Amino acid sequence: MNxxxxxxxxxxxKYQLREMPPARILFRGKIERVEDYLQAIASLPLDxxxxxxxxxxxxxxxxxxxxxxxxxxxxxxxxxxxxPAAPAHNAIYxxxxxAFQDALPGIPLHDSRTxxxxxxxxxxxxxxxxxxxxxxxxxxxxxxxxxxTSWLPCRSHQAH
Numbered sequence: 001m002n003x004x005x006x007x008x009x010x011x012x013x014k015y016q017l018r019e020m021p022p023a024r025i026l027f028r029g030k031i032e033r034v035e036d037y038l039q040a041i042a043s044l045p046l047d048x049x050x051x052x053x054x055x056x057x058x059x060x061x062x063x064x065x066x067x068x069x070x071x072x073x074x075x076x077x078x079x080x081x082x083x084p085a086a087p088a089h090n091a092i093y094x095x096x097x098x099a100f101q102d103a104l105p106g107i108p109l110h111d112s113r114t115x116x117x118x119x120x121x122x123x124x125x126x127x128x129x130x131x132x133x134x135x136x137x138x139x140x141x142x143x144x145x146x147x148x149t150s151w152l153p154c155r156s157h158q159a160h
Contacts, residue, residue, distance in 0.1 A: 001052045002026065004044075006100075008056075008092045013040045017049055037099030054100055056111045058093040071097060071109040 007014040016028040026049050034040045056071070062082050069075050076097065083090050100109055 002049055004051045004054045006054065006056060006096065008089075008096050010088060010092060011035075013037070013096075015044065017044075017046070017051065037096045038103055041099060041103040051104060051107055054104065054107060054109045056093060056097065056109065058090060058097075058111050065111070068110055068112040071111050075111055 001020050003018050003020050005016045005018060011033050013031040013034045014029070015031075017026040018024065019026055027045060027047065029045065031040050031043065058079055062078050062085075065075060065078050076094065079090050079094050079097075097109060100107075
């Protein structure tokens with residue numbers, strides 16, 4: 001299985017295609033001054049290699065999404081809800097995820113976050129954003145927690 005691992009910046013798109021197992025890097029590269037992710041995806045030097053899955057590591061979708069998840073409407077909604085916590089990163093990842101959905105229909109897209117990553121992103125949000133924005137972020141966490149009877153902070157999930 002070949003997994004594309006994108007690392008997205010404000011205008012850059014770093015990537016690796018890994019053969020799993022044995023976690024061998026088939027190729028890696030970087031595209032600078034990205035304005036259109038569809039064009040960037042189309043320009044990947046696949047050299048005949050198939051992409052079987054894409055593995056993102058977005059910054060913050062709240063405590064409900066710790067671990068690895070198949071990206072669906074719930075993950076996208078959580079990334080949108082937590083834009084105030086990581087406005088620069090989440091916006092880029094949302095744009096790229098939508099571009100990958102369009103460019104690679106039927107290819108599973110996954111997102112992965114660690115417990116420590118969520119904690120660090122929350123601490124960073126507290127430092128960077130106004131108290132009002134942070135309060136909205138926390139209010140969203142609490143609202144989602146009350147809405148779901150199966151909610152546990154930072155529970156881990158296996159990808160489908």
